Amino acid sequence: MKDTADVQSGLDKFNRIKPITNLVFHVLFILLGIVSLFPVLFVVIISLTAESSIQEHGYRLIPSAFSLDGYRFLYQQSDMILRALGVSVFVTVVGTLLGIALTTSMGYVLSRPQFRLKKFMTWLVFIPMIFNGGLVSSYFITANLLHLKDSIWALILPLAVSSFNVIICKTFFRSTIPDALVESAKIDGASQLRIFFRIVLPISLPVIATIGLFLCFSYWNDWFQSMLYIDNQNMYSLQALLNKIMGQADYLAQNAASLGVSVADLAAKMPKESARMAIAVIIVLPIACAYPFFQKYYTSGLTIGAVKE
Known part of the structure; x- marks a missing residue:
C-alpha cells in the first residue's frame, strides 16, 4: 500500500501546474477566445449597420448609425x-x-x-x-x-x-x-x-x-x-x-x-x-x-x- 501511495504521489508531482503557468494558460485561452469571437461579433454589428453609414465610413466596429434594413x-x-x-x-x-x-x-x-x-x-x-x-x-x-x-x-x-x-x-x-x-x-x-x-x-x-x-x-x-x-x-x-x-x-x-x-x-x-x-x-x-x-x-x-x- 505504501509503494502505491508513493507512486501516486510521484505522478501527482508530474501533473501539477505552477500558479504562474496556470495564469499564463488562462490569459492565453481568453485571448484566443476573444480572437475567435471577434469576427462573429463584427459580422453581427455590420448586419445591424445602416447602409448609408457603410457607404460613407466603411466597416466600423462602432457604426455611426444602426439599422435593421438588412433583416x-x-x-x-x-x-x-x-x-x-x-x-x-x-x-x-x-x-x-x-x-x-x-x-x-x-x-x-x-x-x-x-x-x-x-x-x-x-x-x-x-x-x-x-x-x-x-x-x-x-x-x-x-x-x-x-x-x-x-x-x-x-x-x-x-x-x-x-x-x-x-x-x-x-x-x-x-x-x-x-x-x-x-x-x-x-x-x-x-x-x-x-x-x-x-x-x-x-x-x-x-x-x-x-x-x-x-x-x-x-x-x-x-x-x-x-x-x-x-x-x-x-x-x-x-x-x-x-x-x-x-x-x-x-x-x-x-x-x-x-x-x-x-x-x-x-x-x-x-x-x-x-x-x-x-x-x-x-x-x-x-x-x-x-x-x-x-x-x-x-x-x-x-x-x-x-x-x-
Missing part, C-alpha cells in the same frame, strides 16, 4: 426563406443520419481482419480520396443515370459518404474495438449486426459525433448541389436561395441605370452590405446552436467497454 429586406422574402429553411433542415437531418449509418458500417467492415475483401475494398475507398472522376461524371451519374435531377435526394446522396470519413471510422474501430470483445460476443451467439448495433456503436460515440459534425456542416453549408441539380425554386436549400437573393441584389445594384425607375429606386435603397452580413448571421446561427450538442460526445465513450476474461 427587413430578408423578412420581405420570408416565405421563400422559411421554405428553404425547411429544405435545409430536412436535408441536413436525413443526410447526417444516413451518412453516419453508411460511413460507420463501411468503416467497421473494413476494420475487421477476417473480412476477405478487406484489402481490395480499402483501396476502392482510398483511391477516390486522391483521384476523382470530376464534375462531368458526377453530374451524369446523378442526373442521367440515377434520374435524381429536381429531387430532394440529389441534395442528400452525393454528400452522404466520403472516403475521408470512412478511413477515420476504420482507423477508430481498428484501434479502439478489441478483437477479443467481438470474439466473445460471437461465442455468446451474437450476429454481426447485433455486435455492431449493441456493442460497437455504444462505445464509439466520439467517432460518431465527429462524423456527424462533419456531415452536418457539409449539408448545412452546401449550395453547390442545388445549383447543379435543382431547377425548381421551391426545392432550393437555404444557402442556395440566399446566394441567389444576394446575386440578384448585386445585379440590381450594378445595373440600376439601365433598369426601370421603380426597380432602380429599389436598387438604390437596397441594403446590400448589411443584407449580406444578415445572410451570414442567419446561416451561421443554427449550426452554431447545434455544435454544443455534438461536443459533449467527443470525450465520452473512450474508456467504455470491457473484454471478457
Whole structure:
C-alpha cells in the first residue's frame, strides 16, 4: 500500500501546474477566445449597420448609425426563406443520419481482419480520396443515370459518404474495438449486426459525433448541389436561395441605370452590405446552436467497454 501511495504521489508531482503557468494558460485561452469571437461579433454589428453609414465610413466596429434594413429586406422574402429553411433542415437531418449509418458500417467492415475483401475494398475507398472522376461524371451519374435531377435526394446522396470519413471510422474501430470483445460476443451467439448495433456503436460515440459534425456542416453549408441539380425554386436549400437573393441584389445594384425607375429606386435603397452580413448571421446561427450538442460526445465513450476474461 505504501509503494502505491508513493507512486501516486510521484505522478501527482508530474501533473501539477505552477500558479504562474496556470495564469499564463488562462490569459492565453481568453485571448484566443476573444480572437475567435471577434469576427462573429463584427459580422453581427455590420448586419445591424445602416447602409448609408457603410457607404460613407466603411466597416466600423462602432457604426455611426444602426439599422435593421438588412433583416427587413430578408423578412420581405420570408416565405421563400422559411421554405428553404425547411429544405435545409430536412436535408441536413436525413443526410447526417444516413451518412453516419453508411460511413460507420463501411468503416467497421473494413476494420475487421477476417473480412476477405478487406484489402481490395480499402483501396476502392482510398483511391477516390486522391483521384476523382470530376464534375462531368458526377453530374451524369446523378442526373442521367440515377434520374435524381429536381429531387430532394440529389441534395442528400452525393454528400452522404466520403472516403475521408470512412478511413477515420476504420482507423477508430481498428484501434479502439478489441478483437477479443467481438470474439466473445460471437461465442455468446451474437450476429454481426447485433455486435455492431449493441456493442460497437455504444462505445464509439466520439467517432460518431465527429462524423456527424462533419456531415452536418457539409449539408448545412452546401449550395453547390442545388445549383447543379435543382431547377425548381421551391426545392432550393437555404444557402442556395440566399446566394441567389444576394446575386440578384448585386445585379440590381450594378445595373440600376439601365433598369426601370421603380426597380432602380429599389436598387438604390437596397441594403446590400448589411443584407449580406444578415445572410451570414442567419446561416451561421443554427449550426452554431447545434455544435454544443455534438461536443459533449467527443470525450465520452473512450474508456467504455470491457473484454471478457
